[in-house]
Amino acid sequence: MSHFESRLKGRTFDSFGKATSDQYIGGCIFVDHASGYIHVEFQLGFSAIETIRAKQNFERYAFNHGVIPLTYLTDSGAFKANKFVQHIREHNQRIQYCGTNAHHQNGVAERSIRTISNMARAMLLHASAHWKHGIDSSMWPMAVSYATYIYNNLPRTNGISPSDIFFGTRVPRHKLRNLHVWGCPVYVLDPSLQAGKKIPRWEPRSKRGVFCGLSNIHSSEVPQVLNLTTGSITTQFHVVFDDLFTTVPSIAREEEPPSHWADLCLENTTFIPTDTNVPLSQEWQSSADSADQDIRTQHRSNRVRGDLTATTSNS
Numbered sequence: 566m567s568h569f570e571s572r573l574k575g576r577t578f579d580s581f582g583k584a585t586s587d588q589y590i591g592g593c594i595f596v597d598h599a600s601g602y603i604h605v606e607f608q609l610g611f612s613a614i615e616t617i618r619a620k621q622n623f624e625r626y627a628f629n630h631g632v633i634p635l636t637y638l639t640d641s642g643a644f645k646a647n648k649f650v651q652h653i654r655e656h657n658q659r660i661q662y663c664g665t666n667a668h669h670q671n672g673v674a675e676r677s678i679r680t681i682s683n684m685a686r687a688m689l690l691h692a693s694a695h696w697k698h699g700i701d702s703s704m705w706p707m708a709v710s711y712a713t714y715i716y717n718n719l720p721r722t723n724g725i726s727p728s729d730i731f732f733g734t735r736v737p738r739h740k741l742r743n744l745h746v747w748g749c750p751v752y753v754l755d756p757s758l759q760a761g762k763k764i765p766r767w768e769p770r771s772k773r774g775v776f777c778g779l780s781n782i783h784s785s786e787v788p789q790v791l792n793l794t795t796g797s798i799t800t801q802f803h804v805v806f807d808d809l810f811t812t813v814p815s816i817a818r819e820e821e822p823p824s825h826w827a828d829l830c831l832e833n834t835t836f837i838p839t840d841t842n843v844p845l846s847q848e849w850q851s852s853a854d855s856a857d858q859d860i861r862t863q864h865r866s867n868r869v870r871g872d873l874t875a876t877t878s879n880s
Contacts, residue, residue, distance in 0.1 A: 566595045566620075566639045567674035568611055569682070575607070575706040578789075581796045589706050593619040596677045597632075600730030603677050605713050607706050613646035620652070630732050635659065640671055684712035692748025693823045695810035699775055699793070700748050700823070707789070707798070711747045711778035743779075743786040746808045751776045751790050754803035776806060 570591035577587050592607040593616060604626060606619035624634055636659045643649060645662065653660050663670040685708035692700045717728045718736055728736045752771040757764050764770075774790035780800045790801045807813075816822060 566593055566623075566637055566644075567671055567678065568593055568608075568616075568640070568642065569678045570611075571705065573702050573705060576703040577607075578706070578798050588703075592706075592709075593623075594674055594678055594681070595623045596674050597727070597731055598638075598673060600727045601673075601677075602717055602727040602731035603681065603713050605681065605709055607709075611643050613643050613648040616643045616646075616649055617652050632731065636661070638671055639663070639674075640668065681709055681712050681716065684716065685709045688712060688747040692746075693816075695815045696748065696750065696775075696813045697816050697820070697823055699750070699813060704748075704775075704777065704791075707777040708747055710781075714779060714781075715744065740786060745776055745788070745806045746810075747776060747778065749776050749810060750774070750807040750813050751788065751801070752805045752807070753790055753801045759803050771805070773812075774801070774804075 568591060571589070575589035577589060580587060587609060589607040589609060591611065592605055595604040595606070596602070604623050606622050608615045608619055627634060637644075637653070638661045640663050644660070650660070668675055685705060688708045688711065689700060689702065689705060717731075718726050718740065720726045720729075720738075726736060751774045753774055754771055755764055755769070758770060772792075772794075774792055777789045777791050777798055780787045780789055783800065787800045787802060788804060788806075789798050790804065791798050
């Protein structure tokens, strides 16, 4: 297990979309070493009490599936607090710590944090590109939860998913058909019609919401939908998904991207080195990139000429 922190505060699932004092600043990730199964518990702070609460929630979830954690590997910080260590001893569990500044010793948890973060960031950026005013950066906890669900239930190359190993049984594959694009528009049937009542003929039959993932407390895949009017997130059953975002306006070429794009991109920037001898195609280069490429090519050519000249003079 390990803590992860986000500089962007996330809204809670019951905050009604308002900026309250209860906002997630990160969470605690638990990774089963045998199966690779990931469980995430969001935290309002990184105190020992909050960490104990996250650990208890994970163990309760694991116990419901017949799994009893006995040993933990983690970093220092709140995991070395007296209250947390005492809690470990009271439950006859064992905890091991990584060395100072040796986070690679807990590489399984650290790599899982990056995997889930990249998946959640891609979901947020994709939904924002197709629905500029429907997605907010504070919804990252919902994206992280859905990314974790997808990661745990998608089969690997051997046809087995982490959930299969962790639960000790094969998860029905037909559940994968119930997966939808995170952040897509959802149209919820009017409550009066759900109750079997009638509404005026020309009144709208549904209301638009945002798909925020699946509920983990229902027996089947019940979606969680954000009400754009009240800001509340509730579970709904009579819904229609617009996975292709065809009913909402996307970002036009001349429009500016959402303000939270820069924060999401800077959260974890990855640089992929390329071969300097193979320039990019002109259509992928901006004017500044093209100028830099020309300067580098000129310097490299001058250096090669200088080496050839020196070799010729010596011979």
